[in-house]
Amino acid sequence: MGGRFTAELVDSDGVALWARALAVDPDNNSARIAIGKSYFGQGDLESARTLFEEALRRDPEDFEANRMWAVTMLELERRANPR
DSSP, X not given: OOGGGGGGOOOHHHHHHHHHHHHXXXXXXXXXXXXXXXXXXXXXXXXXXXXXXXXXXXXXXXHHHHHHHHHHHHHHHHHHSOO
C-alpha cells in the first residue's frame, strides 16, 4: 500500500469527526474521501472503493477522488493477481 499515501491517511479519531461531518452534510465529498483513505490505510479496499466511487458520482472531476479510486483499483488488481 505504498508509504507515500501514509501521511494522507486519517486515524480512527479523524474518521469519527469526518463521519459526523458527512452525517450533517451528505454532500461533503472531502469527508467521504477522508474516510475512504482511512479504509484504504486499514486494508479495507472494498469499502474505500465504495466511498471513492460515491464521491465520483457526486463530482466526477474531483481530482483526489479520481486519484484515490485509481490507486485503490490498482491495489485490488495487485491483490487479485499476485506475481
